[in-house]
Amino acid sequence: xxxxxxxxxxxxxxxxxxxxxxxxxxxxxxxxxxxxxxACEGAMACSTCHVIVAPEDFERLPRASEEEDDxxxxxxxxxxxxxxxxxxxxGAELDSLTVRMxxxxxxxxxx
Ligand code: FES
Numbered sequence: 001x002x003x004x005x006x007x008x009x010x011x012x013x014x015x016x017x018x019x020x021x022x023x024x025x026x027x028x029x030x031x032x033x034x035x036x037x038x039a040c041e042g043a044m045a046c047s048t049c050h051v052i053v054a055p056e057d058f059e060r061l062p063r064a065s066e067e068e069d070d071x072x073x074x075x076x077x078x079x080x081x082x083x084x085x086x087x088x089x090x091g092a093e094l095d096s097l098t099v100r101m102x103x104x105x106x107x108x109x110x111x
Contacts, residue, residue: 001018001019001020001021002018002019002021002090002094002095002096002097003016003017003018003019003095003096003097004016004017004018004019004025004028004090004096004097004098004099005096005097005098005099006029006032006034006099006100006101007098007099007100007101008100008101009100009101009102009103011100014034014101015032015033017032019090019097020090021090021091021092022089022090023089023090024042024085024086024088024089024090025051025085025086025088025089025090025097025099026038026042026049026084026085026086026088028090029049029051029085029099034101035101036048036049036050036051036085036101037049038085038086040086041086042086042087044067044068044071044084044086044087045071046071047071047072047074047075047084049084049085049086050072050075050076050077050078050082050083050084050085050102051082051083051084051085051099051100051101051102052077052079052081052082052083052099052100052101052102053081053082053083053097053098053099054081054097054098054099054100055080055081056098057096057097057098057099058080058081058083060093060094061083061088061094061097064083064084064087065087068083068084068087071084072084075102076102076103076104077102077103077104078102079102082102083099085099
């Protein structure tokens with residue numbers, strides 16, 4: 001299990017949950033009411049699953065593929081530690097992960 005902390009745009013804690021090994025960050029986020037649309041359902045065609053990974057966790061993740069980096073170039077509010085949530089799979093080696101919703105993100109589920 002990985003302890004996942006979801007932070008709001010302002011950096012405050014929204015919620016902390018447990019994710020099973022093999023789960024996708026996007027699926028865990030959506031199951032926990034995070035405002036990530038994931039429009040292409042992980043087909044790497046949209047970047048609506050953009051999250052900002054805590055710097056201390058970013059280096060522990062496998063590197064993004066060139067295709068993921070190219071898509072992130074098109075996303076808004078990108079930072080040095082941005083990733084696509086549909087490309088992060090929880091492995092046994094990852095005990096915790098903190099991600100923040102990017103600026104410009106809104107909770108479409110509340111509309
Ligand atoms: Fe579309 Fe991640 S869900 S790129």
